[in-house]
Amino acid sequence: MKDVYFMERDPYAPIRHCYGISKILYEGKSKYQEIQVVESHYFGKILILDGVVQFTEKNEFFYHEMLTHPVMFAHKNPQNVLIIGGGDGGILREVLKHKSVKKAVLVDIDKDVVEVSKKFFPTVACSMDDPRAIILNEDGFKYIQDYKNEFDVIIVDSTDPVGFAHVLTTEEFFKYVFEALKEDGIYVGQSESLHYHLDIVVRFQKALKKSFPIVDLYTTVIPVYAGYWWSFSVGSKVYNPREISREVDVETRFYSDEIHKNAFLPPNFYQKILNGNFKY
Amino acid sequence: MKDVYFMERDPYAPIRHCYGISKILYEGKSKYQEIQVVESHYFGKILILDGVVQFTEKNEFFYHEMLTHPVMFAHKNPQNVLIIGGGDGGILREVLKHKSVKKAVLVDIDKDVVEVSKKFFPTVACSMDDPRAIILNEDGFKYIQDYKNEFDVIIVDSTDPVGFAHVLTTEEFFKYVFEALKEDGIYVGQSESLHYHLDIVVRFQKALKKSFPIVDLYTTVIPVYAGYWWSFSVGSKVYNPREISREVDVETRFYSDEIHKNAFLPPNFYQKILNGNFKY
Structure with missing residues (x-):
């Protein structure tokens, strides 16, 4: 997929980051938070908790x-x-x-x-x-x-x-x-x-x-x-x-x-x- | 206005930045590039050339x-x-x-x-x-x-x-x-x-x-x-x-x-x- 973006919702940031993604690999809700894993074009797989990127494979x-x-x-x-x-x-x-x-x-x-x-x-x-x-x-x-x-x-x-x-x-x-x-x-x-x-x-x-x-x-x-x-x-x-x-x-x-x-x-x-x- | 975003299009960036904005103050096209000035909630006025943020008043x-x-x-x-x-x-x-x-x-x-x-x-x-x-x-x-x-x-x-x-x-x-x-x-x-x-x-x-x-x-x-x-x-x-x-x-x-x-x-x-x- 092209032109599909994950748009971060960081309650503390005055700027929002959008990542071009190719796949949604996982979406779930634990007792404490939402957990998502997406595959992105540039960063590889990305771990997202409550809408905020935690890390990417690449960096x-x-x-x-x-x-x-x-x-x-x-x-x-x-x-x-x-x-x-x-x-x-x-x-x-x-x-x-x-x-x-x-x-x-x-x-x-x-x-x-x-x-x-x-x-x-x-x-x-x-x-x-x-x-x-x-x-x-x-x-x-x-x-x-x-x-x-x-x-x-x-x-x-x-x-x-x-x-x-x-x-x-x-x-x-x-x-x-x-x-x-x-x-x-x-x-x-x-x-x-x-x-x-x-x-x-x-x-x-x-x-x-x-x-x-x-x-x-x-x-x-x-x-x-x-x-x-x-x-x-x-x-x-x-x-x-x-x-x-x-x-x-x-x-x-x-x-x-x-x-x-x-x-x-x-x-x-x-x-x-x-x-x-x-x-x- | 709330929930209005300027979404940067930076040809070199694997990530896109979105700025919450309140006003579009200027939009024009010079002989060389598109020029925009927007007012943002957090950063004050922002100068944008060809879709890329050049600077914000705040920083x-x-x-x-x-x-x-x-x-x-x-x-x-x-x-x-x-x-x-x-x-x-x-x-x-x-x-x-x-x-x-x-x-x-x-x-x-x-x-x-x-x-x-x-x-x-x-x-x-x-x-x-x-x-x-x-x-x-x-x-x-x-x-x-x-x-x-x-x-x-x-x-x-x-x-x-x-x-x-x-x-x-x-x-x-x-x-x-x-x-x-x-x-x-x-x-x-x-x-x-x-x-x-x-x-x-x-x-x-x-x-x-x-x-x-x-x-x-x-x-x-x-x-x-x-x-x-x-x-x-x-x-x-x-x-x-x-x-x-x-x-x-x-x-x-x-x-x-x-x-x-x-x-x-x-x-x-x-x-x-x-x-x-x-x-x-």
């Missing part, structure tokens, strides 16, 4: 690598990793590239996302059968409250902070994250676009600062997220997230030591954002 | 500052500046912020763009009456061939390299640019998106290398261009474009000395792109 590696590796390489020896959200398995795949990892727990509330990813995105879901992986379909907000001083790294790969994912961006949640981390633990979460969601970025950072002594922000241009200039917020107990603690020994397509350093915002610009002086 | 400063200031501040004393394209006046406004500039010649083939900008975008066209500005409606490709050893800085602010703007990205044109520059002259042009137009970026860089001893590449996230991760290609005779030669003494909203340095691609990643090893 998912930007997001998955850049959410995972900066904190993993800031940590000296990450062994026990918790992923909240990320039911598609992309973050899990990146985490398990690190030989130091002994256990990676993936907690995604929506079992259907896991199943859809296994069926339609085998190159993303490819690590779910790794013996180090534990896949749980539970509420991450509740799950984390049962753990103290347990994880080296916690990665939150959530949908936009509207609806059921909102709690994963609150001060209360970050307190639980802090407590669930070991004494040199480090957290990262996606925190929306510097172009269109500056207010969310700032709120996110301020909430993190209530719990963590070290808070930072880095960005990557994610080609399919509205606003593109995507931000990732880090909370750390000890490690400076701008510094790489170990040799970069995993195979990646985009991430590298120099990309790591370049991704963090220059200090004055970062302060300008936090102080609310980069409104536009 | 034009990213593009105009980042195309102008890196080469202007790499140069020790830019006095005589040539702008090809940029009939809207945004680059001219930024160039004339530099006190060293004695003359800025703007050569845009399309007089109608200049007139439309003056009428609908007074904050962009605001420097056209500056006594240092000369506005010419001529073919930049022909104009430049009459000048040798004349300009300190040449900035090409063109539409996408399809149709009549294509000649501004050829080896032949870059030879004329080189000759029109003084012995320490420096050139910059917009060279499309690292996400969607990598082949164009590489071709552009290779063509520049035929004339210039120093060629470099920097990027900025431009919120309304498809692919967003926008690239700017520099050709320089003497100055290292990564280095700032003077105090940053102009008022800007985004550009700064640290943004300048951060914008250039890390060296290994840059080489990977040039070598064709960042295909995806």
